[in-house]
Amino acid sequence: MSTTCLLADSPTPDVPEDGILRLYSMRFCPFAQRVHLVLDAKQIPYHSIYINLTEKPDWIFEKNPQGKVPALELVREPGPPVLTESLLICEYLDEQYPLRPLYPRDPLKKVQEKLLIERFNAVLDAFFKASDGGEMEPFWCGLDVYERELARRETLYFGGEQTGILDYMIWPWCERLELLKLQRGEEYNYDEQRFPQLTLWLERMKRDPAVMAFYMEAEVQAEFLRTRSAGKPNYNLLVKET
Amino acid sequence: MSTTCLLADSPTPDVPEDGILRLYSMRFCPFAQRVHLVLDAKQIPYHSIYINLTEKPDWIFEKNPQGKVPALELVREPGPPVLTESLLICEYLDEQYPLRPLYPRDPLKKVQEKLLIERFNAVLDAFFKASDGGEMEPFWCGLDVYERELARRETLYFGGEQTGILDYMIWPWCERLELLKLQRGEEYNYDEQRFPQLTLWLERMKRDPAVMAFYMEAEVQAEFLRTRSAGKPNYNLLVKET
The missing domain is CATH 1.20.1050.10 (Glutathione S-transferase Yfyf (Class Pi); Chain A, domain 2)
Structure with missing residues (x-):
């Protein structure tokens, strides 16, 4: 998947129908980062679909009515269901994928x-x-x-x-x-x-490998925040790098 | 246990050392009610210790530094630990006491x-x-x-x-x-x-038996809110009834 952010007029993303989890995310969001970290730490395969939160694509509201990210689409389940709330998604992942448990059992x-x-x-x-x-x-x-x-x-x-x-x-x-x-x-x-x-x-x-996989230099984070403060958040700062 | 609320100068409550869970609570708090409902639904024995939230007794801060209720003291565990946050307490109870499960397993x-x-x-x-x-x-x-x-x-x-x-x-x-x-x-x-x-x-x-065990007439709730709005919350409205 490209890390290009999807805008208001973007068509539904062209993700392969391969049964792999889809994570609707935003590259600079620390709450979304939690879910990436857990997926990466547990080595669960997933597609990342980055959303422009300022001009959200219409279809994201079909996925979840509040239009929130992070949102995890369980493409293999009937529905398919879309989970929100970073902590609840992480708990679900740890229960559903018991290899490399992250929560204590007791x-x-x-x-x-x-x-x-x-x-x-x-x-x-x-x-x-x-x-x-x-x-x-x-x-x-x-x-x-x-x-x-x-x-x-x-x-x-x-x-x-x-x-x-x-x-x-x-x-x-x-x-x-x-x-x-x-x-x-x-x-x-x-x-x-x-x-x-x-x-x-x-x-x-x-x-840590999971941390390294999603690590972002402070300069890039700062540049995103500058563009956001200026009223034109640039969600695609990392696109060239991928 | 009496339902008399414990004030700032109250000594540590005289609860028997019988290894039974202690729930620090407030009789009119809907968040605390959640924990009472789960304990009652699962028929887990516990002592209720009701706190005057306007003039909290000093010892409640020893139990949990934020002085919050509901707080559940696990008297049999080393420490003993005191849990807070109604939802987290309820999840813990459902995992620790598997009889009459309340959360779905899946x-x-x-x-x-x-x-x-x-x-x-x-x-x-x-x-x-x-x-x-x-x-x-x-x-x-x-x-x-x-x-x-x-x-x-x-x-x-x-x-x-x-x-x-x-x-x-x-x-x-x-x-x-x-x-x-x-x-x-x-x-x-x-x-x-x-x-x-x-x-x-x-x-x-x-x-429902658990609901009935903690049910409160609207008039009593309203009277409590009136005393609270007047700056003198009467935490002991129910004392005569017990």
Whole structure:
């Protein structure tokens, strides 16, 4: 699949009828990135269909009435059903494709992981505010929880000796630390002394195959945000590279 | 356990050390009600400890740093851990106590149920607005989705021939239809022609043992809201009855 974004007048995408999952996505969306990470980590084949969110193609509303992305079309199921909500899609994928499980099996460990993912909602809100020129300290305070948690677990990843669901669900905003650095310049005050475990974890995560498959340079993310702020988001910044 | 609400200066509650789950709750909170419904439907024994949310007792912050309810303390587990977030608590309970399962087993059916629960967030927001004197139509529009879904399923309950997770997760706001009627008087325009399936479902649900165990008359709910609007919420309205 091309990464060209599909516009309002685009015909239904010409995806082969091969029974392979279709992910309606947006290349710069951190929530969509969560689903790409899980699909890639579990090595589940899928087609990516990137959507222009400013001028959504009409057919996306046939796929899901709210026109949201990420949306996963289960082409082999009767309907076919289209799932939305990044976390729910990831849970479904982990249950439906049991190889390389990402959630813990034990109900208590599983709910504790989900609570840490839920709690990250406040952290990602703080990220968006910091990225938008607001205070950075609330974002660092949010990350303190995950620094302590990783220190407590004494493992390479939140998932243990390999990546797990919590690693991938928080990664999109951690990848964007470099974007924040670029945006905030000298005001950027990430402190390696404050986040010793997360600093090592960030380097490990950058070498993870699923992370590498969807990694985006901060300069490209910044350029997309610039075009969006200017009222003309360029969803196709990466097209030449693919 | 008494239903007396515990105030800021209350000592840690005197609950027997009997290994039984402890639910920190608030008697008038629809989110807490979800957890009571699931515990009662699955016949899991638990102690209810009702909290005064306006003047929270200090020890609740030791149980969970955000001081939230509902919160479920797993007294038999090392820690002991305290779970928050009504939906996550309910999922945990259904996995940990497999008798009388409430979620579908099939991953696709399960995620579809979770999507309908997620989608109800907009409906309950619309309920609160209508209850607060705002427009009622957005709430009815939200319920249209569930009317159509129940008609499509052709079952007695969303869960099939018996109640399931979706029935219980949306019930607290459906129980409050009578509260809305009381609050809005002649403006209340619930339409049985528009909601034929939901109308029958409401009557069936009112006879469900778990629903009956936590059911509250609209007059009592209304009286609580009146005391809250007046700045002096009376959390103990039900104390005499227990």
